[in-house]
Amino acid sequence: MTLRRRVTLMSALVVGATLVLASVICYLVMRAELRGQIDDSLRAQGSQVARLPPAGGALFVRRVPQPPRRTGTPEAYVQFIGVDGAVRRPPMTAEPRLPITAATAALARSTRLTRILDDTQADGVHVRMLTVALPGRGAVQLARSLASVDRALGRLQIVLALLTVFGTALAALAARLLSRPVAAPTEHELAVSQDALADSLAAQRQLVADASHELRTPVTSLRTNGELLRDAGSVPDAERRLIAGEVVDQAEELTALIGDLIDLARGDVPDPAVEDVRLDALVDECVQRARRHAPGLRFVVAAEPCVVEGAPERLARAINNLLDNAAKHSPSGASVEIALRDGELTVRDHGPGIDPADLPHVFDRFHRGANARGRPGSGLGLAIVRQVAEAHHGSVALAPAPGRGTVARLRLPAVPVGALAAS
Ligand SMILES: Nc1ncnc2c1ncn2[C@@H]1O[C@H](COP(=O)(O)OP(=O)(O)O)[C@@H](O)[C@H]1O
Ligand SMILES: [Mg+2]
Missing domain, CATH: 3.30.450 (Beta-Lactamase)
Structure with missing residues (x-):
């Protein structure tokens, strides 16, 4: 049955x-x-x-x-x-x-x-x-x-019998309707979900292909330097130290790249550890970190208290990436202005700005602009920012700043602390 x-x-x-x-x-x-x-x-x-x-x-x-x-x-x-x-x-x-x-x-x-x-x-x-x-x-x-x-009792018998029969039939009908199997997906719906699955698989494959290509270069140079050190019998001490320093730098870069890749590989799956995050406090923490990394720059902060529902570690990662980019492209002694208002975080630097030809691609994985040559980085920073923004139902955009420099805008569905307390 x-x-x-x-x-x-x-x-x-x-x-x-x-x-x-x-x-x-x-x-x-x-x-x-x-x-x-x-x-x-x-x-x-x-x-x-x-x-x-x-x-x-x-x-x-x-x-x-x-x-x-x-x-x-x-x-x-x-x-x-x-x-x-x-x-x-x-x-x-x-x-x-x-x-x-x-x-x-x-x-x-x-x-x-x-x-x-x-x-x-x-x-x-x-x-x-x-x-x-x-x-x-x-x-x-x-x-x-x-x-x-x-x-009177005869009439009552008839009414009760009818009530029992109709009530039972109605219950059976309702149970039958409610237990009706969910309609099978239409051909169109199947095709759409198959397309989505194929897109997602293609994206994963592309990430693996890009990653293995990008990892090969630093691993090769690390290996070359390692071999040099191994056969360092005839190499003078000063040069050996130089090579060893490079090995350490390359290992650090590789660690950062692997970290970025792991972050990206998470896809758009929302982080399970979601909580109410004080975005202004998080921005302050990230700015302090940026100050330590770039002591030659001036970071000016104006953050309104607000709360966003999200994963604090991932949000911090996105903010750090924007601050790192601003710091990386700023001339020494320049200022970086950070503002947080109405759920929008803006990071403005006074660097050379982005080449208009690069602008449409800056969020692509592994894309590095012409202005980034010779600077550390993997081209994954902004891809991660966009992923975090979208996972939190927000968005991110980069634009030339008035005058000179770049302004990055990260929009998140944050609510002012006052509004939260009033509700
Ligand atoms: N603040 C900025 N000023 C100038 N160019 C930027 C800025 N932020 C990002 N870019 C450009 O966007 C590219 C992609 O950025 P990102 O994904 O963070 O990679 P990375 O920083 O590793 O190069 C950078 O290579 C750079 O060309
Ligand atoms: Mg970057």
Whole structure:
């Protein structure tokens, strides 16, 4: 059996069983209520009759309090039984005879004030009958038709049965609709997701290809220098130290390049360690680091307090890359202005600016501008900044600064600290 069928069947069973139980309880309560009313009125009538003074049967019968009769079928019946078992009925009555059983006859002869209440048939009419012993005088039978009660209960049975059937069917239908299997993707949707998968695979492959190409150069020169050192027997000491220094520098560059590559290889997957980050505090930390790395420059900061939801380490990485670029391209003694306002971080330097031919490519992986030749770097810095910005639903752009230099803008969905506290 399929899962869908099982869910439908189970839902129908549970709802059906609940409705049947509720219907049975409802029916029993209604039945007890309606019949209870008739029993109460019969008992009240019986008590009144038992209190009447001894008199002739006809007189006695006439004085029996009668409930109001509806037109049509009589609702109430009265019948007197003498101690000898003879039946006396109201004069001129066309009412059906009430059945006399051995128990009724015994009651008529009883010397104790007892009574019997039971269901019976009187000329085909279903009645509720009360037989009250009148010690020494016989007994009186009082009955009321149960026809209207039976009719009401019959109607209730039909309504409850319909309710149960429809309720169960509705539950089965709802379960069937809700457990409907999700529509299979259309050909177009499949093609789109296949394209996206192919793009992502191609991007990963390209990264591996670019990376292996970019790694080969520093590894080769590291190896060459290593071999030189190995065969350094004839090389003068000063030159050997120079080569060893180069090896250290190359190893550091390689470490940085590998770090950048690992960062990029993470793709656009959002960092799981997301938290509310005080962007202004993070910018301050990054600027302090930049000051240590470039003590000859002046870093001027104007940061408004704001908070962004993100991964602090990745955000710091992006800010550091922008500050590093500004520092790298600034003439010594120049100033670098950093501002943070309305979720936008701007880093402005007074360097030579970017060649307009390079500008469209600066965010490409491994792209290094004409102005970067001879300077350290892998061409991955801005690619990482863009990746971090997009992973945080932001953006980054580089533009020539008015006058001279470059201005980098990193936009993030940050909110002012004041707005956060007010909400
Ligand atoms: N502040 C800047 N001033 C001038 N050129 C810049 C600046 N920032 C980036 N560039 C240019 O963009 C290129 C890419 O930058 P980046 O990805 O950080 O690589 P890298 O710094 O390793 O060269 C740089 O090679 C450089 O040509
Ligand atoms: Mg850089």
